Amino acid sequence: MREPLRQFLADNLPAEWRDANSGSLDDESIVHIRREWGRILHRGGWSAPTLATSVGGLGLTGPDLVAYLEEVVASGAPEVLNANAIGILAPVLAAFGSPEQCDRIIGPMLAHDLLWCQGFSEPDAGSDLARIRTRAVPVSGGWAVSGQKVWTSNALYADRCYVLVRTEAASDAHNGLGLMMLDMHQSGVEVRPLRNMAGTHEFCEVFLDQAFVDADDLIGEPGDGWRLTMFALEQERASMLGQRALRMARELNGAYELLGTAGVARVERELGRVHAAVRASEAAVRRNLDLISAGASPGVLTPVAKLQWSTAHQNLYDLVADGVGPDFFADERSRGWAMLMLFSRSETIYGGTSEIQRNLIARSLGLPSSR
Amino acid sequence: MTAIEQADDRALGEALAQALTDAPDTFDRASWRRLAESGWLHMLAGEGAEGPARELARQRTPMEQWGVALPAGPVLLNVAWLLPLVQITAADGIVDEVSSGRVYTASRHTSGATADPDLQAEVDGGTWRLSGSVRLVPWLPDADETFVTATTSDGRPLLAAVPTSGPGVRIQPSSTIDPGISVGDLELDQVPASVVIDADPAALETAAAIYSLALDAQAVGASGELLDQTVRYVSDRRQFGQPIGSFQAIKHRVADMLTATESARAMLWLAADQLAQQPLDPPWEEIDASRVFAGDAARKVAMEAIQCFGGMGFTWEQGLHLYYRRTLVAGSLLGDVEAAGRRLVRYGLSTTKERA
Numbered sequence: 001m002r003e004p005l006r007q008f009l010a011d012n013l014p015a016e017w018r019d020a021n022s023g024s025l026d027d028e029s030i031v032h033i034r035r036e037w038g039r040i041l042h043r044g045g046w047s048a049p050t051l052a053t054s055v056g057g058l059g060l061t062g063p064d065l066v067a068y069l070e071e072v073v074a075s076g077a078p079e080v081l082n083a084n085a086i087g088i089l090a091p092v093l094a095a096f097g098s099p100e101q102c103d104r105i106i107g108p109m110l111a112h113d114l115l116w117c118q119g120f121s122e123p124d125a126g127s128d129l130a131r132i133r134t135r136a137v138p139v140s141g142g143w144a145v146s147g148q149k150v151w152t153s154n155a156l157y158a159d160r161c162y163v164l165v166r167t168e169a170a171s172d173a174h175n176g177l178g179l180m181m182l183d184m185h186q187s188g189v190e191v192r193p194l195r196n197m198a199g200t201h202e203f204c205e206v207f208l209d210q211a212f213v214d215a216d217d218l219i220g221e222p223g224d225g226w227r228l229t230m231f232a233l234e235q236e237r238a239s240m241l242g243q244r245a246l247r248m249a250r251e252l253n254g255a256y257e258l259l260g261t262a263g264v265a266r267v268e269r270e271l272g273r274v275h276a277a278v279r280a281s282e283a284a285v286r287r288n289l290d291l292i293s294a295g296a297s298p299g300v301l302t303p304v305a306k307l308q309w310s311t312a313h314q315n316l317y318d319l320v321a322d323g324v325g326p327d328f329f330a331d332e333r334s335r336g337w338a339m340l341m342l343f344s345r346s347e348t349i350y351g352g353t354s355e356i357q358r359n360l361i362a363r364s365l366g367l368p369s370s371r
Numbered sequence: 372m373t374a375i376e377q378a379d380d381r382a383l384g385e386a387l388a389q390a391l392t393d394a395p396d397t398f399d400r401a402s403w404r405r406l407a408e409s410g411w412l413h414m415l416a417g418e419g420a421e422g423p424a425r426e427l428a429r430q431r432t433p434m435e436q437w438g439v440a441l442p443a444g445p446v447l448l449n450v451a452w453l454l455p456l457v458q459i460t461a462a463d464g465i466v467d468e469v470s471s472g473r474v475y476t477a478s479r480h481t482s483g484a485t486a487d488p489d490l491q492a493e494v495d496g497g498t499w500r501l502s503g504s505v506r507l508v509p510w511l512p513d514a515d516e517t518f519v520t521a522t523t524s525d526g527r528p529l530l531a532a533v534p535t536s537g538p539g540v541r542i543q544p545s546s547t548i549d550p551g552i553s554v555g556d557l558e559l560d561q562v563p564a565s566v567v568i569d570a571d572p573a574a575l576e577t578a579a580a581i582y583s584l585a586l587d588a589q590a591v592g593a594s595g596e597l598l599d600q601t602v603r604y605v606s607d608r609r610q611f612g613q614p615i616g617s618f619q620a621i622k623h624r625v626a627d628m629l630t631a632t633e634s635a636r637a638m639l640w641l642a643a644d645q646l647a648q649q650p651l652d653p654p655w656e657e658i659d660a661s662r663v664f665a666g667d668a669a670r671k672v673a674m675e676a677i678q679c680f681g682g683m684g685f686t687w688e689q690g691l692h693l694y695y696r697r698t699l700v701a702g703s704l705l706g707d708v709e710a711a712g713r714r715l716v717r718y719g720l721s722t723t724k725e726r727a
Contacts, residue, residue, distance in 0.1 A: 256719040264720055272712020275719055276638075276663035279656070283637040301633060307626075308634045355619075358626035365602050365625060367616040 002067045008044050009075040013037070018076035021340065027201050031081060031157050038080035038112035047110050048086050050239060055094045055106050062293035065242070066286065073246040081154065085109055085116035087239030088232045089162045092179070096220045096228055105181065119149040119163035119182070119206055120229070126151075127356050129164070130173040130226065134208060136165040136180060143167075143218070144210040145182060151350075155191045155204035158184050163208075164229055167222035177225025179232075181217040188212065198342040233352070237302050238292065240351055245285035245309050248316065252278045255320045258334060263323035274319045277312040284308050300364040303357040310347040310354060317341035376429060384432030387411060391440035396550045396693065398443040398513040404472035406442070412449045412469060415581065416458050420574075423455030424650035427581055428643040434585060435636075438592025438669075441697055443551030445476045445510040447705075451585030452482045453518070456578035460570045475532065476510040477518035478557075479704070484572070484579035485520065490559070492521035492529045499564040501533055504557060509704055511535060511555030512544035516565060519557070530575070531564035538562070549700040550693070573651050580646055580653035586706035587639045587661045590669035593694050594632040597676040600691070601625055605679055615679075624675050631668035638664050656718050659711040666708035669698040 017033050025033070041047045049068045051057020060068050080086070086109060093102050108114040125131040134147025145165055155161065161182045168176030182189070188211035193201040220228055252275060256264065264271060284305040288298040298305070320337060321328045328334045348354040363369070372380065390409055395402050406412065414433065417426040427434065437447060453475055457465050469475065480487045490503035501521045508517055516532045523529050535542055539560040546553050570578075602625060605616030615621050642657035673695035677684035684691055702708045 252719065253722060257723045261720065264716055268713065268716050269709070271719075272663055272709075272715045273667060275715045276660040276667075276712065277634075279660040280634045280638040280664040283641040284634045286641060287637040300629070304630045304633045307630050355623070358623040359619070361626035361629055362616075362622035365598075365629065367602065367606060367622050367625060368614050370613075370617045370619060370622075 001064055002071055005046060005068060005071045006075075008046060009071060009077060012040050012044060013075055013077050017078060020078050021336070030078075031154065034078050034081035034083075035112050035115065035157075037078050038082055041077075041080060042111045047080065048090065051086065051090050051106075051110075052094050055090065055102050056110055057090070062290065065293065066289055069242045069246050073243060073250055076250075079243070080112065081157075082109055082112055082116050083239075084118055084153065084236075085162065088118065088235045089116065089181075091235050092162075092219060092228055092232050095231065096224065100216070101219065114159040115154065115157055117152050117155040117158035117161045117184070117204075117206075119152055119155075119161045121151045122148055123150050127353055129229070130177075132164055132166060132177070134163065134165045135169070136167050136178060136213065137169075139212070142215045143180065143213040145180070145188075145208050145213055146210055147208050149206040149208070150194075150203075152191075152204045152206045153202045155184070155206050156193050156201070160184060161206065162219075164225055167225070174226040176223055177229070178222045179219045179225045179228045180213045181219070182208075182211055182213050186211055197345065198339055234302070236351055237306055238288070238298075241285050241302075241305055241309060242289060244313075245282050245305070248278055248309065248313050249282050251316065255316060258320060258337065259323045263320075263325070266325065267319055267323040270319055271323065274312070274315050277308075278316060281305070281309045281312045300361055303352070303360045303364075306351060307354055307357040307361070313347055314344045317344050372429070372431075380430060380432045383414075383430060384436050387433040387436045388439065391436070391442055394440055394442040396441070396443055398510070398551065398553065400472070400474075402442075403444050403474060403513075406446070407470055407472045410470075412446070413454055413466075415450060415455055420459045420461075421650040423451075423458050423581055424577060424643075425647045427451070427584060428640070428647035431588070431640060431643075434588035435592030435595065437585070438589035438594075438697075439596040441551060441593070441693055444513055445474065447582065447585045447589060448477055448482060448510070449475060452477060452578050452582040455581050456568065456570065456574060459574045459577055460568055462566075462568045462570075465566060473516070474510075474514045475516050475518065476508060476514035478505045478508050478520070479707075480505075481518050481520045481530065482579060482582050484575040486522050486528045487520050490519055490521040492523050492531065492564070494523075495561075499529060499531055499567055500561045501529075501531060501559045501564060502561055503559060505559075506556050507554055507704065508557050509552060509554055511542055511557060512553040517557065518566075518568075519559075529564075530568045530570055532566040532568075533559060533562045533564055547696075547700045547704065549696040551697070552700050552704065554704065576653055577646075577650055580655070580658050583658050583662050583706055583711075584639060584643050584646065586701055587635070587642075587665035589701065590665040590698060591632060591636050591639055593697060594628070594635065594669050594672040597672050597691065597694055598625070598628050598632055601628065601676045601679045604683075608681075621679055624679055628672045628675050631671055635661075635665040635668040656715065659715045659718070662706050662711035663708050663715060666698070666702035666706060666711075670695075670702060673698050 020033050048057035049060045053059040090106050122132050136143040136145045161184055163180055163182050165178050167178035188209045190207040192205045194203040196203055288301050288305055291298045329338050415423045415426040417423055478487050487505045492499050492501050514535050516534050518532045521529045539562040541558040543556040605621050606614050608615050638661045642661040645654040677691050683689050
């Protein structure tokens with residue numbers, strides 16, 4: 001499988017898209033590249049590596065999945081624009097959705113005919129996601145959804161949103177929640193991009209004012225929302241880490257090139273440790289992939305891997321900046337790196353903050369909750 | 372590992388834990404002989420030249436167990452360097468000596484597959500005679516013989532064992548802050564080698580790799596044990612009306628201890644699995660990455676454990692300091708973390724030159 005994939009990537013990935021990231025390109029270009037790449041990958045039969053074959057994915061596990069990730073990372077290919085939905089919503093539909101939903105939704109998602117965003121967090125409900133207040137009121141034929149979502153990546157370009165809502169008026173916390181799929185192109189939906197600290201705009205606020213959701217676009221039953229969301233968040237952690245940890249190992253090579261002999265000498269003592277931490281982060285993720293392919297759940301090793309990767313990645317940028325010295329923030333050549341360094345601050349925040357990861361790990365060790 | 376291999380691994384780990392209960396903190400001849408006679412020093416023998424690397428990758432739990440029990444004396448040096456080297460080079464004579472309780476140690480350069488810089492060897496009527504000095508030989512005061520690597524007059528390395536007492540031998544014994552690790556400086560004046568091992572560089576590299584990974588297993592085992600003790604303590608100890616483990620400040624330290632331990636464990640066994648697949652060509656980047664990460668992780672976990680135990684952590688009786696001492700000494704004297712880090716950096720730079 002490795003050879004055909006490598007050949008496909010060599011033949012179909014335009015050179016100027018290699019290692020394209022928000023460090024060096026504007027928002028619109030990035031979105032365009034990631035969407036087009038999503039189309040190309042799908043047409044070539046190479047999208048959705050971990051999604052079940054029954055719903056159009058490649059169903060890869062074990063050494064095949066690792067080989068896939070290694071080849072994609074080595075090619076410098078960008079993440080496809082629908083990566084979030086493919087990694088999270090598609091498995092939720094496969095596990096909890098109806099056959100009709102799977103047929104209708106997954107194909108256009110993989111093909112990048114329809115673009116997706118995720119509506120989970122709200123201004124008053126981030127780490128404490130159960131506190132969401134976006135309300136879905138039953139109306140004829142479906143639901144009317146009102147509320148506000150935040151940190152919604154790529155909402156500006158999205159056609160659809162999978163959104164966590166409260167389906168029961170008097171419910172509290174984990175009860176009475178539902179997971180729905182919303183059409184973004186309707187009058188009750190307003191999207192406002194947010195500027196992040198790195199200066200780009202993928203994050204958005206989404207204001208919902210009686211936006212209509214068809215009854216067929218509720219996943220599972222009203223009240224299933226928390227269970228489905230927990231499943232979704234587990235998928236998110238597992239799917240995000242594979243490529244990112246391997247990509248970090250590739251970045252390490254790039255770091256040595258940028259530093260050169262002089263830069264390396266400046267930070268040698270710490271660089272050995274950062275180098276080791278990058279390889280250990282990769283080892284932790286590989287082990288989790290092995291466990292998943294053996295049908296076992298990595299359990300506590302999932303938050304361990306996320307915490308380890310995000311910390312090591314931030315440390316890598318810190319060290320490269322120190323090693324390169326004053327030119328790092330001024331020179332065009334390292335501008336991309338400096339931007340990625342700014343971006344990396346979000347890595348200990350998204351996908352569950354490091355503090356939440358530590359709480360999860362502690363709970364898994366049996367430590368009592370704080371009260 | 373298959374399910375059967377996993378079950379074997381666990382059972383072996385428990386058996387070793389049993390064997391090491393009441394192992395003394397400081398070196399003791401009678402205990403050493405009992406350990407030697409038990410056969411545990413031969414645990415990595417396996418079959419043929421590739422046996423030891425394969426056995427290392429298979430015996431995860433027992434190898435980590437050496438870090439839980441902290442036995443005194445050159446245990447891992449025999450388990451993971453000398454006896455694997457003997458197996459790889461088929462230098463069988465030494466095996467019986469070890470089993471009967473003879474204590475062998477090795478200089479740091481020797482267990483790292485390099486030559487001792489101030490040691491020469493000349494052949495005299497069929498006997499090799501060694502002269503010069505070697506600093507900081509671990510366990511020298513406890514050993515009957517020590518392996519060193521001298522340089523011959525035509526510039527070749529000679530791996531040989533010399534007695535630690537007798538004509539021409541002077542040792543300056545010392546201790547380290549770890550009660551199980553003594554150290555000494557060695558001076559030799561025309562001392563005849565009692566054993567010479569004719570080993571090619573690949574064999575020496577493989578033995579050095581297995582030893583480095585064994586030190587990592589010790590580090591990971593120690594980290595895991597400290598984590599277990601800490602979880603129990605912070606779950607029981609109450610202040611301000613609740614177990615101190617319910618406070619986030621403590622919870623988060625413990626979570627960091629687990630993260631470091633499990634990441635080190637993943638790196639170690641990934642490196643060991645790779646070595647098992649290519650035993651005669653050790654994957655040095657992975658092995659050095661493992662040394663740095665496991666060595667650092669063990670040190671940090673020990674520091675955090677002491678912190679979580681509060682005042683009790685600082686007492687002699689609690690015993691956490693024994694692990695802290697072991698990680699400090701093992702990470703510098705036995706498997707130098709700083710040196711491994713420098714090698715990693717050289718490796719990283721070399722990959723850029725290749726592409727350029």
